[in-house]
Amino acid sequence: MKILKKAIALTLCALTVGSTVGTLAACGNVGNPYGDTTPIQFANFQGGVGNAWLKEAGERFSKLKAEESYQNGKKGVTVSVTDIKAIPYDTITSSGYDIFTAENTADIYKMAGQGFLLDLSDIVENVNVKADAKKRLQAADGNYYALPHYEWYPGISYNVDYFEEQNLYFADPTETIDVREVQTDFGTARFVSSDQAIKSVGPNGERGDYDDGLPSSVQEFLQLCDSITGRKPLTIAGACLDYHFFFIDALWAALAGSEQMKTIYSLDSKGQAVVEAVTNTDVTTKLFDNVNANIIKPETEMIAIDETNGYKIYDQVARYYALATVQIIVEKDWFNTVSIGDTVSNLTAQSSFMTAVGNADNRTAMLWDGSYWYNESVAAENISFHQTMNPTNPDLNLSYMPMPTQLYGQVAEGEGKKNTLLDIGSAQLFVNQRVSEDPGLERACREFVEFLYSDAELAAFTEKTGQFRPIEYSYDKSKMSGFYQNMDAIRNKSDVVYFASDSELFKNNFTSFTLTWSGAINRPIIDGAEVAAGSIKAMRLHGTTKASAVNIFNLTRKTQSGWEQLIK
Amino acid sequence: MxxxxxxxxxxxxxxxxxxxxxxxxxxxxxxxxxxxxxxxxxxxxxxxFQSYAFDGLTGYTASFAGFDNFVAAWTNIWQYSYRITNALIHLGVTVVICMPLALLFSFYLYKNYLMSGFFKVILFMPQLLSGVILGLLYRYIVTDVYLFFAKAAGSEEAMGLLSQPDKQLATVIVFNVLMSFGVNILTYTSTMSGINGSLIESAQLDGANSMQEFIFIVLPMIYPTIVTLFIVGVSHVFTNQVNLYTLYGGNAGSNSTMGYFLYVQAKDSELTAPREGVLSYPVLSAMGLILTAIILPISMGLRHVLNKYGPSAD
Known part of the structure; x- marks a missing residue:
């Protein structure tokens, strides 16, 4: 009996000790999967560029450094890639990762101020980072603690084949023969009726480039949507209605232009009254004749922006016009069926856009998603699936759509506005300060970062992922997909507005200025409850009387009292 | 020696x-x-009792905030009092629907009535799966599946049940009622199985029917367990997020409870408020203390009253 008791007691003790030791062991590395090499733990943001590019780059680096010793008794380097979505910003130094990539939310200024990041000035100075984007990398001590990873832009994409097949391009005013006139709720649309017809000059007013025949005004965009028959104009993933701002930001930026848009981060228009701000929404003038009476045309004035009146940065009338367009889209029910189910993912929406199967309510002409979406669909094998299913027509002709640059009518030749792209992606790469405790590991990390930003690797990244970095470098366009070749053409003729600024106020309150998911600008509070999924959800939940464009616009403006708190 | x-x-x-x-x-x-x-x-x-300020060169510095954080927390609680109302509604559902149903089912299983073995498996089965998976399945059912049948029935409804303002609360309640069975029933049946069999036999000999047996023998015998579960429910009223994050992610909107709000806020928060609509850690801490100050005396008082005036096993 005594022996039995002792045996039970010992077993229980062993179990307790075992479970404790096991738990502790699980926190560390059990075994050594890296052999006698120096491991670099890379936390790769689980987003639109995937990890294939990084794994390939890691292998090339390992090969290059196979004979190099960074730590005592070790030779070579192994880059271990872990995909993570939630970056542990507050606990980076104890996270176990050496290098991180993150989209838009990485507050480099604050993390560097807390001593979390490794100074990368020497590397940054040898990379031709674009001046505006470089501001994001700098901390209060003047040193640089990050490198730009990639840009992506919110917006919509369109099916070029379908547009060509259906002649959905606007005709040039000089074209009088091959013209198809369509009566819409937004006036008479003049489309080309053959591929021989002369297309309009598009939003940028230049003939013979990527945007010819595309809607140059909000009115033309609405005419286009109203003219599409046989399929729905737009698709947005029902589970991702928080993508609502993709279209709003893209249209807002295109209508406002880069000069106005930059003030939302710089908080300084250099004394110039460049911002057209809403002064009164209590008016009765309608934006278009055949729309809901609450879609009004507000009164505006041109103002200069500085840090004293910075709360007016979201008062731009262009933002209101974008919200009003969303209200019209919702009221006209221009979304296909995948936008309804709360469980329909972005990948399903992308697939429905590409495959265009099913009935007229399911097929769609345009996709509401960020410019990264095509790469995401490649990784999810949506593209290869389409190619397998369509052996006779495997190559999809898709393109990002530059947004209209004026409210009414059609842009005349030479009178357009340069396209503006908002870098919402604003991804960064940074290194854990903790690696400096191990000189060998620090050297390995630095050399790997330098390697990633070498000319050859910069090119390899863009050729592989189709994503661009705000750096001066060259790449072989022919290696990119058709979608990203089109994107490249658009980007080359656009102004890109980066989520960066010299303003101390901006830097100290970085997250207050974000235009992404977490931004208060995208989360109206209606009936005391925040609609985190944004304007489309708000309009569906509360109806377009209570959650009208003008109400959402007013609810998401920055307040003077809030601004005073920020300045304090 | x-x-x-x-x-x-x-x-x-x-x-x-x-x-x-x-x-x-x-x-x-x-x-x-x-x-x-x-x-x-x-x-x-x-x-x-602290507030933080960030400086690019020195990082965060703390200073004594007095009761500022408590004022900010109280203002927020008051301004969005629907979160309290929602929490109380869910507590009411737990007490009025979940507990009686769980007790009745437990009694049914305890008595080994028809197909009780089958029901035991059915009721416990969901507990073997993760709540997140169940939540996902439920979301599919109340959105895609619901819409499919609604359309087939000729309805023009364009939103799932979790999105319709007049149905979303009921939809969340149904999920929570379903989720509440497993653990509660396990607790009640195991307590019931400890009741002395001779007591039941004696009641049966005196001609008590099943309902009388349940009310006059079983309930008083397991009363301490009922009180414990009830008090646990009450004390969690401001921390229970009633599976809202599983069903809505961060977008529960007007369905939010205090527990859900605190969870989502803590997830997004920092030492200083990161953006409009998100409270700082110090304000959230003050809010937690205020809510504790409210619920602690209520829980203790209720426990005292229920133990003093409730039925006795004697």
Missing amino acids: TTSVKTKKSMRAGSRNKLIFYSLFISIPVLHFLIFYVYINFGSILLA
Whole structure:
């Protein structure tokens, strides 16, 4: 009996000790999967560029450094890639990762101020980072603690084949023969009726480039949507209605232009009254004749922006016009069926856009998603699936759509506005300060970062992922997909507005200025409850009387009292 | 003499072994208490009286905030009082629907009535799956599947049940009622199985029917367990997020409860408020203390009243 008791007691003790030791062991590395090499733990943001590019780059680096010793008794380097979505910003130094990539939310200024990041000035100075984007990398001590990873832009994409097949391009005013006139709720649309017809000059007013025949005004965009028959104009993933701002930001930026848009981060228009701000929404003038009476045309004035009146940065009338367009889209029910189910993912929406199967309510002409979406669909094998299913027509002709640059009518030749792209992606790469405790590991990390930003690797990244970095470098366009070749053409003729600024106020309150998911600008509070999924959800939940464009616009403006708190 | 020394030695060795054994076992709960109670609460109280400022060169600096954080927290609670209302609605559902249903089902299983074995498996089965998976399945059912059938029935409805303002609360309640069965029934049936069989037999001999047996024998016998579960429910009223994050992610909107709000806020928060609509850690800490100050006396008072005036097993 005594022996039995002792045996039970010992077993229980062993179990307790075992479970404790096991738990502790699980926190560390059990075994050594890296052999006698120096491991670099890379936390790769689980987003639109995937990890294939990084794994390939890691292998090339390992090969290059196979004979190099960074730590005592070790030779070579192994880059271990872990995909993570939630970056542990507050606990980076104890996270176990050496290098991180993150989209838009990485507050480099604050993390560097807390001593979390490794100074990368020497590397940054040898990379031709674009001046505006470089501001994001700098901390209060003047040193640089990050490198730009990639840009992506919110917006919509369109099916070029379908547009060509259906002649959905606007005709040039000089074209009088091959013209198809369509009566819409937004006036008479003049489309080309053959591929021989002369297309309009598009939003940028230049003939013979990527945007010819595309809607140059909000009115033309609405005419286009109203003219599409046989399929729905737009698709947005029902589970991702928080993508609502993709279209709003893209249209807002295109209508406002880069000069106005930059003030939302710089908080300084250099004394110039460049911002057209809403002064009164209590008016009765309608934006278009055949729309809901609450879609009004507000009164505006041109103002200069500085840090004293910075709360007016979201008062731009262009933002209101974008919200009003969303209200019209919702009221006209221009979304296909995948936008309804709360469980329909972005990948399903992308697939429905590409495959265009099913009935007229399911097929769609345009996709509401960020410019990264095509790469995401490649990784999810949506593209290869389409190619397998369509052996006779495997190559999809898709393109990002530059947004209209004026409210009414059609842009005349030479009178357009340069396209503006908002870098919402604003991804960064940074290194854990903790690696400096191990000189060998620090050297390995630095050399790997330098390697990633070498000319050859910069090119390899863009050729592989189709994503661009705000750096001066060259790449072989022919290696990119058709979608990203089109994107490249658009980007080359656009102004890109980066989520960066010299303003101390901006830097100290970085997250207050974000235009992404977490931004208060995208989360109206209606009936005391925040609609985190944004304007489309708000309009569906509360109806377009209570959650009208003008109400959402007013609810998401920055307040003077809030601004005073920020300045304090 | 030698035997006596040996005995003393072996007694000392035995005591030492017992002490080691005891220390090893007690160390885990003590560690748990120190980290998750003492440290967390100490940190929370400390944070509630501090405010932070960030400087690019020196990082965060703390200063004494007096009761500013409490004022900000109270203002927020008051301004969005629907979160309290929602929490109370869910507590009401737990008390009025979940507990009686769980008790009745438990009694059914305890009595081994028709197909009780089958029901036991059916009711416990969902507990084998993760709540997140169940939540996902439920979301599909109340959105895609619901819309499919609604359309087939000729309805023009364009939104799932979780999105329709007049149906979303009921949809969340149904999920929580379904989720509540497993653990509650397990607790009640195991308590019921401890009831002395002779008591039941005696009642049956006196002609008591099943309902009388349930009301006059079983309920008083398991009353302490009912009180415990009830008090646990009440004390969690401001921390229970009623599976809203599983169903809505961060977008529960007007369905939010205090527990859900605190969870989502803590997830997004920082030492200083990161953006409009998100409270800082110090304000959230103050909010936690305010809610504790409200619910603690209520829970203690209720427990006292229920134990004093409730039915007795005697």
